[in-house]
Amino acid sequence: MTGPVVxxxxxxxxxxLHIGGARTALFNWLFARxxxxxxxxxxEDTDRARSTPEATQAIxxxxxxxxxxxxxxxxxxxxxxxxxxxxxxHLLAEGKAYKCFATQDEIETFRETARAEARSTLFQxxxxxxxxxxxxxxxxxxxxxxxxxxxxxxxxxxxxxVTIRNDQLDDMVLLRSDGTPVYMLAVAVxxxxxxxxxxxxxxxxxxxxxxxxxxYAAMGWPLPVYAHIPLIHGPDGKKLSKRHGALxxxxxxxxxxxxxxxxxxxARLGWSHGDDEFFTDAQAQAWFELEAIGRSPARFDFKKLxxxxxxxxxxxxxxxxxxxxxxxxxxxxxxxLDDCQADLLSKAMYCLKERAKTFPELIDKAAFVMKVxxxxxxxxxxVYLNDVSRGMLRELTLHxxxxxxxxxxxxxxxxxxxxxxxMKFGQLAGPLRAALAGRTTTPSVIDMMLVIGRDETIxxxxxxxxxxx
RNA sequence: GGCCCGUUCGUCUAUCGGUUAGGACACCAGGUUUUCAACCUGGGAAGAGGGGUUCGACUCCCCUACGGGCUGCCA
Numbered sequence: 001m002t003g004p005v006v007x008x009x010x011x012x013x014x015x016x017l018h019i020g021g022a023r024t025a026l027f028n029w030l031f032a033r034x035x036x037x038x039x040x041x042x043x044e045d046t047d048r049a050r051s052t053p054e055a056t057q058a059i060x061x062x063x064x065x066x067x068x069x070x071x072x073x074x075x076x077x078x079x080x081x082x083x084x085x086x087x088x089x090h091l092l093a094e095g096k097a098y099k100c101f102a103t104q105d106e107i108e109t110f111r112e113t114a115r116a117e118a119r120s121t122l123f124q125x126x127x128x129x130x131x132x133x134x135x136x137x138x139x140x141x142x143x144x145x146x147x148x149x150x151x152x153x154x155x156x157x158x159x160x161x162v163t164i165r166n167d168q169l170d171d172m173v174l175l176r177s178d179g180t181p182v183y184m185l186a187v188a189v190x191x192x193x194x195x196x197x198x199x200x201x202x203x204x205x206x207x208x209x210x211x212x213x214x215x216y217a218a219m220g221w222p223l224p225v226y227a228h229i230p231l232i233h234g235p236d237g238k239k240l241s242k243r244h245g246a247l248x249x250x251x252x253x254x255x256x257x258x259x260x261x262x263x264x265x266x267a268r269l270g271w272s273h274g275d276d277e278f279f280t281d282a283q284a285q286a287w288f289e290l291e292a293i294g295r296s297p298a299r300f301d302f303k304k305l306x307x308x309x310x311x312x313x314x315x316x317x318x319x320x321x322x323x324x325x326x327x328x329x330x331x332x333x334x335x336x337l338d339d340c341q342a343d344l345l346s347k348a349m350y351c352l353k354e355r356a357k358t359f360p361e362l363i364d365k366a367a368f369v370m371k372v373x374x375x376x377x378x379x380x381x382x383v384y385l386n387d388v389s390r391g392m393l394r395e396l397t398l399h400x401x402x403x404x405x406x407x408x409x410x411x412x413x414x415x416x417x418x419x420x421x422x423m424k425f426g427q428l429a430g431p432l433r434a435a436l437a438g439r440t441t442t443p444s445v446i447d448m449m450l451v452i453g454r455d456e457t458i459x460x461x462x463x464x465x466x467x468x469x
Numbered sequence: 470g471g472c473c474c475g476u477u478c479g480u481c482u483a484u485c486g487g488u489u490a491g492g493a494c495a496c497c498a499g500g501u502u503u504u505c506a507a508c509c510u511g512g513g514a515a516g517a518g519g520g521g522u523u524c525g526a527c528u529c530c531c532c533u534a535c536g537g538g539c540u541g542c543c544a
Contacts, residue, residue, distance in 0.1 A: 012544050047544060104542075120471065121540070141542055159474065168472050168540080176542040183544045207473060207539040230475075231537075265481095268493090272482055275492045294482075296475050297537070304481065304494045310506080355506035365505080414503095429503040441505040 005037025006197045012044045013055035016248030017062035020232045023266045028200045029068045034285035041070035045078045062249040067259050084181030087189050088142045088174040096218040099140040100127045122170035142175040152210045157227040157290035164210045188215040203228040227290045230297040256359035261309030270298045310357035318349040328359040344369040351447040368437035374463045381434035389431035393465040435464030
């Protein structure tokens, strides 16, 4: 293949962008970006009854969230209908296509008898070789003249050479009786006109490739490289449906998975680069190759997604994380962070991001900075607060007035007080945690003190120590 | 029905004729520890079944089973 690489993602706007489509887009994006090529977007909206602007927007939003930026404006396939018709008529004029006047009923009858006689049900039009002067004045479709013998070999980068006998190919319709193009024509023409060099798509299109190749051959166009990737299946191994993980990508965004983690997981699902599991976009782009894509369908595994997401959150810069968190809040209809909260959160981020797999988890761990006094301890935390521990907290408060506010000093002060009561630091951490956060699972107590500062720490300890007395 | 594709631990996968079949997630046990997360150590866990080819098959060929796709004037 010479010249720059051009890939495309071509979804139908008939619903949300599901996870399988997202992965197809990702593979196209990775391949294009890794080869300094272009990644185009085409909306296959020729089915006017099922296509909606909302679905188109959902697809655009989903791609944007995932960070799969496309080059140039999205192409509307519907708007290119005149060009598709032009190609059909060109083929007609060249004698490579013909007008077929068979009615739907005739075709149906043909298929029924063919099936009854255990013959091929592929329709064989009686109009293929009828000269134009014998054509009736009736509605017609334009059919391509499929090759009568031989075979078609799809040189697929993922599936290998797939051979299909040409008698499996019928004279498919190019232009409907209302003059609109069918999908197969539209795809071939658009891919050619857009200069697509690599067609990377779901393997549900593998057989279709042979049909589209007929059009390329009839037009004398050079073929693109094909790569048909296996679909994603549900946890039960069945085709993905709404029942399992076939959620729109917006759902994953709402569940709080970071886009980088999604990209990493999706890329790893069905594609591999040795033992590498956790990688950056730059690495994925550099490593990605069509031949390394697996040939069998993969199942979606939330556990592994979470694991990867956790590692990506931990590896993301604080500022970027805060920004993403803001988008997550907006997306889920939650109030945005005020300046004070954002400030505290960015101070706390270092001890938060290593313990969260998702944004909701991150927010949950951040409860200690988001809450305002007086804290109401949860039941599980309240049990740590008794007369003895309150006494220790009061004592600690005294020392904290003058302590240097550093990790080492705070640790020393807390340890010293615990020891003076014949306890270990760990035993003081419980009540301290209850006082500082009002709950039992939090970042390290020392980190919490460092983040909220001396005044707030002392105030919270005083609150807790005075309760119930 | 016809045609096409697929099948390695529970899951994602490595292996491209010779390995004690490796890694990751998950799980179990132990350790570290200030709760959670993380981390460290160890453990169980796989070539769908049957025939070939070969000195030797997860790997190549055939059959079967199972799963998926296409077979439209849907995309």
